[in-house]
Each structure stands twice: as C-alpha cells, then as structure tokens.
Amino acid sequence: xxxxxxxxxxxxxxxxxxxxxxxxxxxxxxxxxxxxxxxxxxxxxxxxxxxxxxxxxxxxxxxxxxxxxxxxxxxxxxxxxxxxxxxxxxxxxxxxxxxxxxxxxxxxxxxxxxxxxxxxxxxxxxxxxxxxxxxxxxxxxxxxxxxxxxxxxxxxxxxxxxxxxxxxxxxxxxxxxxxxxxxxxxxxxxxx
Amino acid sequence: xxxxxxxxxxxxxxxxxxxxxxxxxxxxxxxxxxxxxxxxxxxxxxxxxxxxxxxxxxxxxxxxxxxxxxxxxxxxxxxxxxxxxxxxxxxxxxxxxxxxxxxxxxxxxxxxxxxxxxxxxxxxxxxxxxxxxxxxxxxxxxxxxxxxxxxxxxxxxxxxxxxxxxxxxxxxxxxxxxxxxxxxxxxxxxxx
Amino acid sequence: xxxxxxxxxxxxxxxxxxxxxxxxxxxxxxxxxxxxxxxxxxxxxxxxxxxxxxxxxxxxxxxxxxxxxxxxxxxxxxxxxxxxxxxxxxxxxxxxxxxxxxxxxxxxxxxxxxxxxxxxxxxxxxxxxxxxxxxxxxxxxxxxxxxxxxxxxxxxxxxxxxxxxxxxxxxxxxxxxxxxxxxxxxxxxxxx
Numbered sequence: 001x002x003x004x005x006x007x008x009x010x011x012x013x014x015x016x017x018x019x020x021x022x023x024x025x026x027x028x029x030x031x032x033x034x035x036x037x038x039x040x041x042x043x044x045x046x047x048x049x050x051x052x053x054x055x056x057x058x059x060x061x062x063x064x065x066x067x068x069x070x071x072x073x074x075x076x077x078x079x080x081x082x083x084x085x086x087x088x089x090x091x092x093x094x095x096x097x098x099x100x101x102x103x104x105x106x107x108x109x110x111x112x113x114x115x116x117x118x119x120x121x122x123x124x125x126x127x128x129x130x131x132x133x134x135x136x137x138x139x140x141x142x143x144x145x146x147x148x149x150x151x152x153x154x155x156x157x158x159x160x161x162x163x164x165x166x167x168x169x170x171x172x173x174x175x176x177x178x179x180x181x182x183x184x185x186x187x188x189x190x191x192x
Numbered sequence: 193x194x195x196x197x198x199x200x201x202x203x204x205x206x207x208x209x210x211x212x213x214x215x216x217x218x219x220x221x222x223x224x225x226x227x228x229x230x231x232x233x234x235x236x237x238x239x240x241x242x243x244x245x246x247x248x249x250x251x252x253x254x255x256x257x258x259x260x261x262x263x264x265x266x267x268x269x270x271x272x273x274x275x276x277x278x279x280x281x282x283x284x285x286x287x288x289x290x291x292x293x294x295x296x297x298x299x300x301x302x303x304x305x306x307x308x309x310x311x312x313x314x315x316x317x318x319x320x321x322x323x324x325x326x327x328x329x330x331x332x333x334x335x336x337x338x339x340x341x342x343x344x345x346x347x348x349x350x351x352x353x354x355x356x357x358x359x360x361x362x363x364x365x366x367x368x369x370x371x372x373x374x375x376x377x378x379x380x381x382x383x384x
Numbered sequence: 385x386x387x388x389x390x391x392x393x394x395x396x397x398x399x400x401x402x403x404x405x406x407x408x409x410x411x412x413x414x415x416x417x418x419x420x421x422x423x424x425x426x427x428x429x430x431x432x433x434x435x436x437x438x439x440x441x442x443x444x445x446x447x448x449x450x451x452x453x454x455x456x457x458x459x460x461x462x463x464x465x466x467x468x469x470x471x472x473x474x475x476x477x478x479x480x481x482x483x484x485x486x487x488x489x490x491x492x493x494x495x496x497x498x499x500x501x502x503x504x505x506x507x508x509x510x511x512x513x514x515x516x517x518x519x520x521x522x523x524x525x526x527x528x529x530x531x532x533x534x535x536x537x538x539x540x541x542x543x544x545x546x547x548x549x550x551x552x553x554x555x556x557x558x559x560x561x562x563x564x565x566x567x568x569x570x571x572x573x574x575x576x
Contacts, residue, residue, distance in 0.1 A: 053381055062381060070374075081336075088340045144465075147549065148472045157349035157541035161356070164545070165339065182454075189437055189446060245573055254573060262566075273528075280532045349541035353548070357531065 001051065005044040005072040006113040011037050012079040013109040016102045019083055020094065027087050034083045041076035045069050059119075064187050071179040072112075078173035079105070082166055089162040095153075097146040101170045104139045108132055108177040115184065122191050125184055132181035139174035143167060193243065197236040197264040198305040203229050204271040205301040208294045211275055212286065219279050226275045233268035237261050251311075256379050263371040264304075270365035271297070274358055281354040287345075289338040293362045296331045300324055300369040307376065314383050317376055324373035331366035335359060385435065389428040389456040390497040395421050396463040397493040400486045403467055404478065411471050418467045425460035429453050443503075448571050455563040456496075462557035463489070466550055473546040479537075481530040485554045488523045492516055492561040499568065506575050509568060516565035523558035527551060 015034045022030055048069040052058065058065060086094070115128040146167050150160045207226045214222055240261040244250065250257060278286070307320040338359050342352045399418045406414055432453040436446060443449075470478070499512040530551050534544045 049377075053384060063378070066378060066381075084336065088336060089343055144468065144472060151473055151542055151546050157545070158343055158352065160542065160545060161349070161352060162343050185433075186447070186450060189450075241569075245576060255570070258570060258573075276528065280528060281535055350535055350544065353541070353544060354535050 001044060001048050002068060002072065002119060003113070003116040005041060005048070005069065005076075006109075006116045008037055008041045008044060009072065009075050009079070010106075010109045010113050012041075012076055013102070013106040015083065016079055017106060019086065020099050020102060024092070027083075031083045031087045034080050038076050038080040041073060045073045060187050061190065064183055064190075068180065068183045068187075071176055071183060074176040075109075075173055075180070078169050078176060082169045082173070085162075085166050085169065089166075091162060091166070094166070095146060095150060095155075095163055097142055097149060098167060098170070100142045101139060101146070101167065101174070104135050104142065105170065105173055105177070108135050108174065111135075112177060112180060119184070119187070122188055125188055129181040129185050132177055136174050136178040139171060143171040143174075193236060193240050194260060194264065194311060195305070195308040197233060197240070197261065197268075198301070198308045200229055200233045200236060201264065201267050201271070202298075202301045202305050204233075204268055205294070205298040207275065208271055209298060211278065212291050212294060216284070219275075223275045223279045226272050230268050230272040233265060237265045252379050253382065256375055256382070260372065260375045260379075263368055263375060266368040267301075267365055267372070270361050270368060274361045274365070277354075277358050277361065281358075283354060283358070286358070287338060287342060287347075287355055289334055289341060290359060290362070292334045293331060293338070293359065293366070296327050296334065297362065297365055297369070300327045300366065303327075304369060304372055311376070311379070314380055317380055321373040321377050324369055328366050328370040331363060335363040335366075385428060385432050386452060386456065386503060387497070387500040389425060389432070389453065389460075390493070390500045392421055392425045392428060393456065393459050393463070394490075394493045394497050396425075396460055397486070397490040399467065400463055401490060403470065404483050404486060408476070411467075415467045415471045418464050422460050422464040425457060429457040444571050445574065448567055448574075452564065452567045452571075455560055455567060458560040459493075459557055459564070462553050462560060466553045466557070469546075469550050469553065473550075475546060475550070478550070479530060479534060479539075479547055481526055481533060482551060482554070484526045485523060485530070485551065485558070488519050488526065489554065489557055489561070492519045492558065495519075496561060496564055503568070503571070506572055509572055513565040513569050516561055520558050520562040523555060527555040527558075 012034065015030055015037065019027060019030050048065065052062060052065055085091075111128055111131055115125060118124050118128075147164065150163055150167075155163070204226065207222055207229065211219060211222050240257065244254060244257055277283075303320055303323055307317060310316050310320075339356065342355055342359075347355070396418065399414055399421065403411060403414050432449065436442065436449055469475075495512055495515055499509060502508050502512075531548065534547055534551075539547070
C-alpha cells in the first residue's frame with residue numbers, strides 16, 4: 001500500500017515536469033489531473049489508516065506506519081498546492097531554477113517508489129536514504145539561490161511574493177521526502 | 193484537564209470573532225483579554241505536564257498526552273499571535289475572507305471542546321476527526337484564495353506582507369486543530 | 385556525544401555574534417567557518433545515529449535519542465542558513481533587534497551545552513528547560529517586534545523580504561532550542 005502511495009507521487013512529479021513546459025492556457029487542465037492524483041493519494045492514505053485500525057498485528061510500529069503514510073500524503077499535497085498556486089496566481093513565467101527543484105523532486109519520487117517494496121525485507125534501504133538526504137541538501141541549495149535571484153533580480157515585489165510562495169512549497173515537498181526517508185531509517189533501526 | 197484547555201480555545205475563538213467587528217481603537221483591549229486567555233491555557237498545559245510527571249499510571253501513552261496538550265497549547269498561541277499582530281502592525285482593515293477563516297476556527301474549537309470529554313469512553317470520536325479534517329481542507333482553500341486576493345489585488349507590497357503574516361498564522365491555527373484530531377485518532381487506534 | 389553536538393552549537397552562536405560586528409567584506413570568511421562548524425555538527429549527528437544503529441541497549445528510548453540528535457542538528461542548520469543568507473542576499477545592514485535575537489540564541493546555546501552532560505544523571509535539568517522555554521518566549525517577542533519594525537519602517541519591500549527571511553530563520557533556531565528542551569523533558573518524564 002505504501003508502494004501505491006509512492007507510485008502516485010511519481011505521477012505527481014511527472015505532472016510538475018509537464019507544467020514546466022506547458023503553455024499558460026494548458027495549466028488548468030494539468031492542475032485538474034494533479035487534483036485527481038492527490039485524491040487517489042488521499043484514498044491510498046485512508047486505506048492504510050483503515051487497515052491499521054482493523055489489524056491486531058502490524059508489520060512495524062503503528063506510529064511509524066502512521067508517520068510514513070502521513071509524510072507520503074504531505075508530499076502529494078505540496079506538489080498539488082504548487083500547481084494550484086501557479087494557476088491561482090496567474091503566474092506569467094516561472095523563474096529559472098524551478099526546473100532544477102522539480103528535477104530533484106522527480107528523482108526523489110523515483111527513489112522513494114523503488115524503496116517502498118524493500119520495506120518487506122528491509123534490504124538495500126541504506127543507499128536510498130543517504131541519496132534522499134543528499135537530494136534534500138541539493139534542493140535546499142537550489143532554493144536558497146532561487147530566493148537570492150528573486151530578491152536581487154528585476155522582479156516587482158508582489159511578483160516576488162507569488163513566486164516565493166511557489167518555490168517555498170516545492171522546498172517543503174523536498175523536506176517531506178526527507179521525512180519519509182527518516183521514518184524508513186527509524187523503522188530499519190528498530191528492526192535491526 | 194484537556195476539556196479545560198479546549199474550553200479556553202473556544203474563548204479564544206470568540207475573541208477572534210469579536211476582533212472582526214471591533215473598531216481599531218477597541219483592539220488593544222481585546223488583545224489584552226486574549227493574552228489572559230493564553231495565560232490560562234499555559235496554566236492548563238502545565239497542570240497536565242505536572243500531573244504527567246507525578247503519575248505512575250496514565251490513561252493513555254505519555255507521549256500522546258504530551259502531544260495532545262502541546263497541540264492544544266499551539267492553537268491558543270497562534271490565535272493570540274494573530275490578534276497581537278493586528279494590533280502591532282496597525283492594520284487598518286482585514287481583507288475579505290479572514291472572517292471565513294475565523295468562522296472555521298470557531299467551528300473547529302466547538303467540535304474540539306465537545307470531543308475532549310469523549311476521550312474518557314473513546315466513543316463518538318470518528319465524526320469529530322473526520323469533520324476537523326474537512327474543516328482544515330476548507331481552511332486551506334480559504335487561505336489560498338485569500339493569498340491570491342492579496343497578491344492580485346490593489347494592495348501595497350508592505351501591506352500584503354503584514355496581512356499575509358496574519359492570515360498565515362490563522363492557517364497555522366487550523367493546522368494545529370488537525371494535529372489535535374490526528375493525535376486523538378492515534379490514541380483511538382491504540383485503544384481499539 | 386550530545387555534549388559534542390551542543391558545544392558545536394556554542395561555536396555557531398559565537399560566529400553569529402561575530403557576524404553582527406563584522407564588516408560586510410569579512411562576512412564570507414565567517415560564513416566559511418560557519419559551514420565548517422555545520423559539517424562538524426553533521427558528523428556528530430551521524431556518529432550518534434551510527435552508535436544507535438549498532439547498539440542493542442540504549443540509555444534512553446531510541447526515538448528520543450533520534451529526536452534529540454535531530455533537533456540539535458536543526459539548530460546548527462538554521463544558524464548556518466542565517467549567515468549564508470546574509471552573504472547571499474548582499475544585506476547592507478541588519479536591522480536593530482537582530483543583535484537581541486542572537487544574544488538569546490547564544491544564551492540558549494550555553495544553557496544547552498551545560499545541560500547535556502546532566503543527561504547522565506538526569507539531575508538539575510528542570511531549571512534548564514524552564515529557562516529555555518522562557519528564552520523562546522523572549523525570542524518570540526523580539527521577533528514580532530522586529531517584523532513590526534520592518535513593516536512599519538522605511539524599508540523597501542524587497543529589502544523587507546530579505547531581512548524577514550533572515551530574522552525568520554533565527555526565530556526557527558530559537559524554536560529548535562525549545563524542541564531540544566522539550567525532548568529532554570520527555571526523557572526525564574520517562575525516567576522519573
């Protein structure tokens with residue numbers, strides 16, 4: 001079930017990629033598909049919670065399952081929010097650097113989707129969380145440079161506020177990938 | 193004791209309502225009463241922690257009690273901050289939409305106050321957390337539209353910054369209500 | 385090992401102090417030393433996690449150790465980010481009030497470094513966490529007044545955005561000190 005949730009995040013990250021190259025007139029339709037993906041994610045999360053409620057024995061600690069499902073849900077929420085804000089704020093053009101943020105998210109999404117099935121055996125997970133932590137550091141650097149660009153560039157203050165909100169939400173998505181990796185690490189520590 | 197803490201939050205949400213209709217000259221006095229309510233909340237939180245420290249046996253896991261008390265405390269802190277910022281920033285007029293944010297908070301406060309006494313029996317809590325989660329989604333939509341209004345409206349950039357800070361803090365209060373509901377759900381899952 | 389991590393935070397807070405009095409031309413070099421301190425902090429955190437992974441028996445709950453190490457790591461990250469942003473944004477002059485924020489952080493760093501060795505005996509920790517909570521309240525008041533000053537002052541909107549980002553990160557550092565104190569309190573509650 002975590003795998004279904006993570007696969008859905010891969011779908012979300014592909015929609016973010018699509019948004020980058022899209023004509024402003026095509027954005028509303030991408031936002032629509034993103035909303036559908038987010039709802040699918042919500043269903044996956046609720047299925048996990050329902051299963052958790054009705055099981056006497058769980059493979060890991062209930063709290064870790066809860067935390068993992070919540071963090072996967074957060075990622076999808078942040079990605080959906082980013083797309084929604086681009087439409088809602090009538091953003092003309094996304095600043096240079098956003099495509100790097102989204103590439104990092106797409107890479108983290110792939111790694112997370114690959115890692116989830118390994119929760120069964122707890123094997124080969126070390127590389128995953130080291131790499132996701134590395135990606136989060138990279139996202140952080142990109143984010144800081146993006147803000148410096150927005151603040152020192154030729155943007156109007158209100159435009160800066162809009163774009164800042166969007167790049168901040170994308171940074172929160174990167175942070176949420178790290179939370180997922182940290183929870184996986186916590187589970188692995190307990191199992192070891 | 194959680195009930196006392198939640199009742200205090202109802203008081204806080206009523207003060208937020210009062211702020212909406214108040215003349216700017218009357219705001220300082222409302223902020224004063226809000227500060228008193230926040231101090232009463234702090235006392236309730238410390239009473240819970242003190243009790244927790246001196247008890248061998250607790251009705252639920254210590255960590256969940258701790259988390260519940262902290263999240264209730266957070267709600268009060270955010271509500272107090274919102275009122276304080278309105279005074280501190282000399283805000284002329286709150287933007288349309290803030291009254292919707294505050295109505296959602298007032299509804300969540302009522303539901304939370306009604307739910308707390310049910311922690312004794314763990315009955316009738318499902319509806320509460322479904323409804324608080326629904327309210328948080330609604331608050332999120334109101335918040336996004338408020339920001340779009342601020343960014344696409346006729347506001348001066350500094351005025352946008354002030355108002356954004358206030359509507360962001362109110363959104364954090366809505367998130368904190370969801371944290372409370374999620375902790376209640378976690379407790380219910382463990383008890384089931 | 386927590387003591388090493390906390391000593392490193394004292395180093396970081398001294399570098400923040402140094403930044404305050406430094407000529408803009410000297411900032412890059414301070415940022416360089418801050419980055420080195422942050423890397424030392426990362427090493428301390430990883431040493432704790434490695435030890436945690438390879439130990440059957442731990443002095444406290446694994447989750448609390450994890451949480452404590454993570455929060456200490458967060459403090460260092462926020463302090464490093466603040467210095468980096470001052471350089472990255474080419475900030476001319478930090479607004480009045482930042483020196484108060486940094487003094488509170490320096491005091492919290494000292495208290496935290498003094499408290500860590502007491503985790504062995506769990507003695508004399510009550511004063512530490514009461515004082516850190518008090519300092520966090522103070523930091524919060526300073527932060528609110530700083531924002532009011534930025535918003536009601538004679539600053540350009542983009543300059544406000546830059547300075548707000550920096551004072552917000554310093555406020556996050558103060559919050560992270562409180563998280564450390566709260567985790568210490570949680571550990572003490574369990575041990576009692």
